[in-house]
Amino acid sequence: MAERWSDLHRRLHQQLLHQRDLLPEGDPLLLAVSGGQDSMALTGLLSDLRRLHHWPLQLWHGNHRWRPEAEQQAQELQSWAQGQGLPIQIDCWAQPQTDEASARAWRYGQLQTLAQTLGCRRVVTGHTASDRSETVLLQLARGSHRRGLSSLRPRRTLGGSIELVRPLLGLTRSDTAQICRQLALPIWLDPSNSDPRFSRNRIRHEVLPVLEELHPGASGRISQLSERLAQEEEGCDQLLDLALTNLKSTTAQAQPALQRRPFTALARSNQRQLLNRWLAAQDISLGNAEQLEHLLNRLPPHRGPGQWDLSRGCSLQWNRDLIWLAHSQRSQPVQNDLNQGGSSATP
Template sequence: MAERWSDLHRRLHQQLLQQQALLPDGEPLLLAVSGGQDSMALVGLLNDLKRLHHWQLQLWHGNHGWRPEAEQQARELQAWAQDQGLPIQVDDWESPKRDEASARDWRYGQLQTHAQRLGCRRVVTGHTASDRSETVLLQLARGSHRRGLSSLRQRRTLSGTIELVRPLLGFSRSDTAQLCQQLGLPIWLDPSNSDPRFSRNRIRHEVLPVLEALHPGASERISQLSERLAQEQDGGEQLVDLALGSLQTETAQAQPALRRRPLSGLTLSNQRLLLHHWLTREGLSLGNAEQLEQLLHRLPPHCGPGQWDLSRGRSLRWDRELIWLEP
């Protein structure tokens, strides 16, 4: 693959210089490559920029076995990578399930295993601003809390010291298409990306085109909103931790608890923020914003004792003085 330079190369290079912790200089990187235009653009950009950032690139492709042509496409991608001098691991899903959540869990599990084996602290995916805007719209429709609107972040912990990194969130899907064309990169299409049975595809092909027609650049602005929410959330969490400190206590059985009366004396917006943060820190979730509102209306002291079932076999219980968690 010859060295090339474009405006997209420049943009990513400058971003990585400004955010050096994203893909640190000299790091071994494990790239998740589906063969679609976004992941191929990721490979093209990072392979061209590695002479400046001194990375060692390792590619990974997962064959879900959902389509008859998937096996052939996986082998073609493998042959292409080897021809470019890029090491690649192709894994076949031995017991595939026909749902996106199971496939995602399998992919990230395999990526985590290979990252540990290779000594990679960065697993890199080709998610773009277009992906993030789709996620925001889906979460809005589901009634998500603010955390859900900022869920597709540039960095998140995958396991231990291994991070999942998305360096292309500042690029649109049209950017990656343009780059693949400019660099002559092959693309392996997945017909399931047009299947209207998947809600994300309907957002992609039916909703976002209307928004773009009404307000060109809508996808990137929605993605930027998600980024701002993520930054505000990270900064606000320090203040929320301080506020929670005055409310936290334990039951006689040493179970984590909050003081009910001081919490109920706050405005609903602050109650919502503190309770959501407390439960999230305990690894729990109420599901959506509507359920959180229903719970808050049951917590004022005059409502008496009560109970609310949570995820992972946990329950929230309260008496006159305390709100606590128990199995």
């Protein structure tokens, strides 16, 4: 691929020099490439910057088998990559499902497996500031906790020592379109990106254009807000871990627990943050803010013992002294006084 340089190349290069642990020099990188605008811009930019950062690049494309033309597009992308001297692996979903969550889980599972095989510590995606602003709006509409508003971060653990990295969060979708034009990169369009059945598409095509018309640059500012929240969360997490040290205990069965009375004596805002942090460390999510409030209303000691069903087949349980995490199948349902019918306390 011919050497080319633009202001966007310069911006990304300077960002990587400032954040050297994002895409460390000389580390092999595994790029997730859908063939769409953002992932092709990612491929073009990182391919051009290889001479400065010395990364070996490996491309991966997942064929979800959702569309008749998917097979042909995968073959065309493979031919293009080979013509550029970029190795690429194409995987087909053997038992495709129609929901986005399942597709995302399959993609990341395939990427993690390939990264482990290749010895790559970084899996790289083309998420942009536009994607992050869409995520913020969706999370706001769902009543997410503050942590959910900062969920699309520059890096996160994918599994073991492998990290998922998003180096283009400083660029917008208009920036990636510009790069694709400047570098004459091919783009393979996915019609599902315009399907109004997907909530993200409606945010992208109906909500954000209105916000941009009212307040030009809104998408970038929303993304920057998410970045600031993420940075604040990192600092806050250190303080929360210190506070949790004084609240932690164990049950008679040696299960991790929190001391109920000291915990509920704290301000409600601190209870929210501490409980989220404690459960997040155990890879458990509490759901949206409204559900969290219902749960906290049941934790004061005068409310007696109780149980709250969580994700991943677990439940939060409490007695007079402790709050702990248990497997739901091992516990007996406790009557829920949130509903007049007295059904199980499931959020």
